[in-house]
Amino acid sequence: MNILLFGASGNIGSAIADELLSRGHTVTGVTRTGRxxxxxxxxxxxxxxxxxxxxxxxxxxxxxGFDAVASAVGPRVGKEDDRKIIVGTAKALIEGLNRSGVRRLVVLGGAGSLETSPGVRVIDSPHFPEMWKNNALAQIEALGLYRQADHLDWTFISPAKLIEAGERTGTYRKGGEQLVVDAEGNSRITYPDYAVAFVDELEQGNAVKSRINVAH
Structure with missing residues (x-):
C-alpha cells in the first residue's frame, strides 16, 4: 500500500513508519519540518x-494517489495546546479527506475515554494524572468528531493506559470500548507493538468506523 502518514517523526509515528516499511509498504511521512x-x-x-x-x-x-491516510499526530505534553493540535488535526483530516475523496483513515487515539468498569472511564479516576487531562479531553472530543464523519472509513486506535519504549514482540491483545488489562490489572504496550496493531488494522480493515484498544 501507499500510505500518507502525518506525525511521522514522533515516537509512535516513527514506529508506525518502521513497521510499514518493514512490510514493504510505501510511506510518505509528513512532519512540521519536512525532515x-x-x-x-x-x-x-x-x-x-x-x-x-x-x-x-x-x-x-x-x-x-494514496491508498490510505494515517495519523500519529500528538502534542508535546505540557508544551503545546493539546486541543488545538488534537481536535484541529481531527477537523482538518475530516474536511481535507472529504475534499480529496480518500476514505480510509487510521488514527492514533487516546485511552482516557476507555471504560474501566461500566460507565466509568480511565479519565474519571481520581488518580488520573493532571498533566494528561487536557490531552485526554481533546482525544475524547476528536473521537466524537470521527464518529460523525460518515464519508470516512475511519479507525481510532487507543493504546494501553501506558505506552512506552520497548521491544517489538509482534503480539498484542485487542478490545473495544473497555481498557485491555493483563492478569495483574496492568495496561501497557510498547511503541513497536502498538505500531504492529496499527499496521495490521491498515492492512486488514477489521475495525472500520469504530474505536479499538490494544495492549499486551
Missing amino acids: IEGAADREGLTVVAGDATDAATVADLSAR
Missing part, C-alpha cells in the same frame, strides 16, 4: 513538510 533523520537512506520513505491542522494541506497531500 526525518536518516530518511534518505530508507527505501520506500519520502518526507514532506505539512501542517496536519490545515485542511487545505491535508486535501492537497492526500489527493496524490
